[in-house]
Amino acid sequence: MTESLTLAQQHLYTFQACRRRFYLRYLARVPWPEAPLGSQQEQAYERGRRFHRWIERQFLGLPPMEPSDNDPQLRQWWEIFQTQAPLLPDGHRFVETSLTVPVGRKGRHHLTGRFDLLIVSDEGDEPAAGLFDWKTGEPRPIERLRRDWQTRVYLYLLAEGGAALAPQKPDAFAPRRLTLTYWYVEEPQQPRVITYDDAAHRRNRIELEAIIAEIDDQLTTGEWPLTDDWTECRHCAYRAYCGRQAAGAGKLDPQEEEEPEPDDLWLEPQWG
Secondary structure, X not given: OOEEEEEOHHHHHXXXXXXXXXXXXXXXXXXXXXXXXXXXXXXXXXXXXXXXXXXXXXXXXXXXXXXXXXXXXXXXXXXXXXXXXXXXXXXXXXEEEEEEEEEOHHHOEEEEEEEEEEEEEEEOOEEEEEEEEEEOOOOOOHHHHHHOHHHHHHHHHHHHHHHHOOOOOHHHHOHHHEEEEEEEOOEEEXXXXXXXXXXXXXXXXXXXXXXHHHHHHHHHHOOOOOOOOHHHHHHOOOOOOXXXXXXXXXXXXXXXXXXXXXXXXXXXXXXX
8 A cells, every 4th residue: 555645834844853653643642651841832822723714704704702801811912913014915815725736756645735825916027926834933034934844835736736726817826926925923024035946846846855755765665763852852742652751841833833734634545
């Protein structure tokens, strides 16, 4: 049997951080032996999730949902978004849209992502596609964002498969016509706009193919070693399971805290 995996940016990040965690979390599906988030982090995650749902409703033209009076932070965020959201181009809007493309040897696996907002527009005589991602966490410098798996995966997905979303404007998804804008509620006047081009797309393809080949190798050998970097264990809920309690506890990495995938973050094997 051939195992086919559907991979999102969290899976790639986790594989690089610790292959054993990747196996336990996404393949063996071992339940968390301890809560991955502390109470404050859990509250922050839930607040961010609600914030995203309210923005989604607004762009879908649904009746607004008023922030709860007992959550002043959420109310403040909502007011900031209403008054300081980034300027958006005219065009066709895709709200909370998912895109999946084949990757790996002979397209064995699939790469997937879900976009907060995609706008396909005309800039002068050329169509363009712009992604917008709403962030409630700590703002990150643009150079770090360029390296993040979310950025690389989202732009790769658009360049490879975006034309399926807007077949009447396939040219909008040429790499040089793609942008990804991160908007942080903590710095609403400083959106991070990341551009793309053919050279970046080639680098992305090489890096994605390399990490997916490594995943294939691990699937073949069945060996999933622990990370040598014990600092990774400090924010891993499996540290007791792996006998690394000595690493202590720490804050969950922002890439895992702020960008959860649907369906409880599980990577879905498909057999055939």
